Amino acid sequence: MQVNRQALRADGFAxxxxxxxxxxxxxxxxxxxxxxxxxxxxxVQFLAKSTAGVFxxxxxxxxxxxxxAEWVDGADVLYVGKAGPGSKGNRGLRRQVQEFMDxxxxxxxxxxxxxxxxxxxxxxxxxxxxxxxxxxxxxxAEATYHADFRDEFDRLPFANLVQARxxx
Numbered sequence: 001m002q003v004n005r006q007a008l009r010a011d012g013f014a015x016x017x018x019x020x021x022x023x024x025x026x027x028x029x030x031x032x033x034x035x036x037x038x039x040x041x042x043x044v045q046f047l048a049k050s051t052a053g054v055f056x057x058x059x060x061x062x063x064x065x066x067x068x069a070e071w072v073d074g075a076d077v078l079y080v081g082k083a084g085p086g087s088k089g090n091r092g093l094r095r096q097v098q099e100f101m102d103x104x105x106x107x108x109x110x111x112x113x114x115x116x117x118x119x120x121x122x123x124x125x126x127x128x129x130x131x132x133x134x135x136x137x138x139x140x141a142e143a144t145y146h147a148d149f150r151d152e153f154d155r156l157p158f159a160n161l162v163q164a165r166x167x168x
Contacts, residue, residue, distance in 0.1 A: 003149040013129040020124035034130040036079040045121040052118035060115040079159035116159040
């Protein structure tokens, strides 16, 4: 399967809202997969310093050359992540996306997956889309989207620095 805006829509993804206009309460609380996509008219420009929060005393910023090396020309999708239910069943898509956006606004994260998103100028114009999935299928779904993207572009999406794998 291709991993682009049209394919994600056809595969049941919803939302496709810019971060700047996102109403967090419209995102389901259920577990699922989410994707960050560039809008049609997006012009890539890297910030010298990330707007993301510091993680374990580490600055999330990369050099312009490192960012350019990760950029995938021609790709709509910039990041694919998952949102599990959490150990107490109180996580899911809404909370994961809220924490992801808070991270981009400088709040310290619990992890720094997708951090390259927050070193893009106009990151608030990027689109967020999501798909509810049963918790038991999240690892497989994330790994499949990563593998499908890699099949198409010979690399992972821009802000996915690690290939998702299905755990035993």
